[in-house]
Amino acid sequence: MLLFTCFLFGLIAGCTEDPAEDRGEKLYAGYCAGCHGLEGEGFLQLYPPIKNTRFLDSNLNRLPCIIRYGLKGEIRIENRIFNQVMPANQQLSSEDMGDLINYMLEAWQHRKTELMVSDWLSGCSNY
Amino acid sequence: MLIQHIFRFIIPVFLGVRAYLVLNEKYNHLRDLMGQISMLSSWRVLQTFVFLLLCFLVNGCEGRNRAELPVLSEVTREFSFHNQDDQEVSLAVFTDKVYVADFFFTTCPSICPVMKRQMIRVHDAFRDNPDLLLFSHTIDPEHDTVEVLKNFANGLGVATAKWQMVTGSQEEIFAMAKHYMVGAMKNKEAPGGYIHSGSFILVDKNKKIRGYYNGTSAEDVDRLILDLKQLLKQQ
Numbered sequence: 001m002l003l004f005t006c007f008l009f010g011l012i013a014g015c016t017e018d019p020a021e022d023r024g025e026k027l028y029a030g031y032c033a034g035c036h037g038l039e040g041e042g043f044l045q046l047y048p049p050i051k052n053t054r055f056l057d058s059n060l061n062r063l064p065c066i067i068r069y070g071l072k073g074e075i076r077i078e079n080r081i082f083n084q085v086m087p088a089n090q091q092l093s094s095e096d097m098g099d100l101i102n103y104m105l106e107a108w109q110h111r112k113t114e115l116m117v118s119d120w121l122s123g124c125s126n127y
Numbered sequence: 128m129l130i131q132h133i134f135r136f137i138i139p140v141f142l143g144v145r146a147y148l149v150l151n152e153k154y155n156h157l158r159d160l161m162g163q164i165s166m167l168s169s170w171r172v173l174q175t176f177v178f179l180l181l182c183f184l185v186n187g188c189e190g191r192n193r194a195e196l197p198v199l200s201e202v203t204r205e206f207s208f209h210n211q212d213d214q215e216v217s218l219a220v221f222t223d224k225v226y227v228a229d230f231f232f233t234t235c236p237s238i239c240p241v242m243k244r245q246m247i248r249v250h251d252a253f254r255d256n257p258d259l260l261l262f263s264h265t266i267d268p269e270h271d272t273v274e275v276l277k278n279f280a281n282g283l284g285v286a287t288a289k290w291q292m293v294t295g296s297q298e299e300i301f302a303m304a305k306h307y308m309v310g311a312m313k314n315k316e317a318p319g320g321y322i323h324s325g326s327f328i329l330v331d332k333n334k335k336i337r338g339y340y341n342g343t344s345a346e347d348v349d350r351l352i353l354d355l356k357q358l359l360k361q362q
Contacts, residue, residue, distance in 0.1 A: 034240040046282035084282060087236040087319060
């Protein structure tokens with residue numbers, strides 16, 4: 001009986017987890033956390049933070065292009081200048097990016113808006 | 128650190144005094160036996176001797192050494208690279224120094240940033256110890272020029288005298304990786320275009336390799352820091 005109850009609880013707990021957010025978290029840990037930190041805190045003057053930055057809020061539409069094609073040159077984040085090469089992540093699909101960006105917004109309590117990843121990606125001509 | 132040292136001294140003394148008091152009480156009848164005044168002075172000498180002996184015994188147990196680090200290989204190959212300040216770096220730079228070497232590249236999307244997070248811990252732990260240097264080789268010299276390495280070192284906030292980041296001929300860098308017995312090679316399939324080991328290599332003042340550590344594991348780097356403390360104390 002006890003075992004059965006545990007099993008039921010496990011089943012319910014398993015079902016209530018949001019698979020998209022779970023995917024987003026895994027993608028973040030696999031592709032972003034190495035440089036930007038597990039909590040999006042950044043690393044010294046080398047890799048900029050993402051968590052709680054105005055950059056994340058005000059550049060959402062640029063984010064998919066940055067993720068896919070990388071970034072080069074000086075960038076100012078929260079009044080600190082960073083200047084490293086961010087490598088391209090060609091292997092992430094627009095669906096991956098949607099989950100990834102949603103995870104970041106959710107985990108760090110940023111304002112959530114509708115993501116139009118595919119549209120934004122089609123405007124990546126400057127990269 | 129100071130508190131640690133104070134405790135290291137106080138605890139054995141305290142235990143010594145306690146043991147002495149217990150023994151003193153137990154063998155009090157001995158003193159009664161040697162009741163003569165002439166015997167009392169030698170009794171005191173004996174007491175002091177037992178007290179000191181106990182102190183040493185307890186202290187010896189407290190500070191016993193960890194096992195000696197093994198000698199795994201020796202760095203005999205000469206090399207000539209250029210660091211982030213465009214100075215030539217050869218084996219001579221590491222004369223009378225213990226050093227930790229690794230292989231990386233600045234645009235590496237996978238393990239390198241994690242390795243650098245760990246290497247900076249080693250850097251911070253021994254920042255003021257002139258006997259330890261850090262030595263990072265780029266395996267992508269085509270991209271990682273002297274200027275790129277300088278920019279990278281600035282981002283980490285580290286001084287060249289402490290942390291040498293070098294570039295040079297790719298052939299020579301790969302040959303050095305092989306000499307250290309760690310892997311580094313080009314691979315089109317790999318993220319960033321290279322496959323390389325995430326090892327930190329510990330080399331002593333006699334150019335003997337004394338350990339390999341997984342540079343992406345905090346626990347392994349804890350072990351490296353402990354081994355470095357031991358080695359720097361010995362050498």
